[in-house]
Amino acid sequence: MNRGRLLRAAVSAVMAGPRPVVLSGPSGAGKSTLLKRLLKDYDGVFGFSVSHTTRGPRPGEINGKDYHFVSREDMQHGIDHGDFIENAVFSGNMYGTSKAAVQAVQAQNQICILDIDMQGVKNIKKTDLNPIYISIHPPSVQILEQRLRDRNTESEDSLQKRLQAAISDMEISKEPGLFDEIIINDNLEEAYAKLKSALTEEITAVQTSEDS
Numbered sequence: 396m397n398r399g400r401l402l403r404a405a406v407s408a409v410m411a412g413p414r415p416v417v418l419s420g421p422s423g424a425g426k427s428t429l430l431k432r433l434l435k436d437y438d439g440v441f442g443f444s445v446s447h448t449t450r451g452p453r454p455g456e457i458n459g460k461d462y463h464f465v466s467r468e469d470m471q472h473g474i475d476h477g478d479f480i481e482n483a484v485f486s487g488n489m490y491g492t493s494k495a496a497v498q499a500v501q502a503q504n505q506i507c508i509l510d511i512d513m514q515g516v517k518n519i520k521k522t523d524l525n526p527i528y529i530s531i532h533p534p535s536v537q538i539l540e541q542r543l544r545d546r547n548t549e550s551e552d553s554l555q556k557r558l559q560a561a562i563s564d565m566e567i568s569k570e571p572g573l574f575d576e577i578i579i580n581d582n583l584e585e586a587y588a589k590l591k592s593a594l595t596e597e598i599t600a601v602q603t604s605e606d607s
C-alpha cells in the first residue's frame with residue numbers, strides 16, 4: 396500500500412469511512428447473488444462484512460469468506476464479551492455482525508455491505524452505523540419458494556421457516572422509513588441495475604478518493 400493509501404486507510408478507520416450498506420430481505424430473494432456481483436464488478440470499492448453463524452456451511456461456502464462458522468458456545472461467548480454490533484436467531488441458528496468484521500472493511504476505506512435479516516436491521520437502527528438500507532424482495536412468495544427449492548440447500552423444515560419469516564418480513568418492510576429502497580428481484584439484470592443506481596453516489600465517492 397502506498398503512503399497516500401495508508402493514510403486514507405488510517406483516517407477512515409477513525410472516521411468510519413464511507414457509508415455502509417445493509418442488504419436485507421427474505422432468504423432466497425437474491426441478496427448473495429446481487430452482492431457477489433457487486434463485489435466482483437467493483438473490486439476494492441465494496442467489502443463484505445463476514446458474519447458469524449452457528450449454521451453449517453453449504454457446499455461451496457468458505458469459512459472466513461462467506462461466514463465465520465462457529466459453535467453456539469463460541470458465538471455466545473463473543474456476544475457476552477461485547478464483540479458483536481448485532482446478533483439474532485434466524486431459522487433456529489444464531490447469526491451476528493462482529494465489530495471486527497465491519498472495522499476490517501472500513502479500515503480499507505471500502506463500502507461495507509451487511510447481509511442481515513430484519514431483526515438485524517432493527518438492531519442496526521439503534522447504532523450509529525448510519526448505513527443505506529436496501530431490501531431485496533422476490534416477485535412473489537411462490538417464486539421465492541421455487542428459488543429456495545431450486546437452490547437445494549435447505550431441509551423442508553428450514554425451507555418452511557424461511558418462508559414464514561419471508562411473509563412476515565415483507566410486511567414489516569413496508570413500514571415507512573425502514574428502508575431507503577425496496578428492489579424487486581424479478582429480472583436479475585434489472586434488479587442489479589437498480590441496486591447499482593441506488594449506490595451510485597457512494598461508489599463514485601470511493602472511486603474518486605481512490606484516484607486522488
Ligand code: ADP
Nearest residue numbers: 422423424425426427428542546580581582583
Ligand atoms: P439470498 O442470498 O437472498 O438467500 P440467493 O442469492 O442465494 O438468495 O438466491 C436464491 C436462489 O435464487 C439462488 O439459487 C439464485 O441463483 C437464484 N436467483 C437469484 N436471483 C434470481 C433471479 N432474478 N431470477 C432467478 N433466480 C434467481
Ligand code: 5GP
Nearest residue numbers: 422446482483485490491492510511512515
Ligand atoms: P442464510 O442462512 O440463508 O445464509 O441466512 C439466513 C438469514 O440470516 C438471511 O436473512 C441473512 O440475511 C441473515 N443473516 C446473515 N448474517 C447475519 C447477521 O450477521 N446478522 C443478522 N441479524 N442476520 C444475518
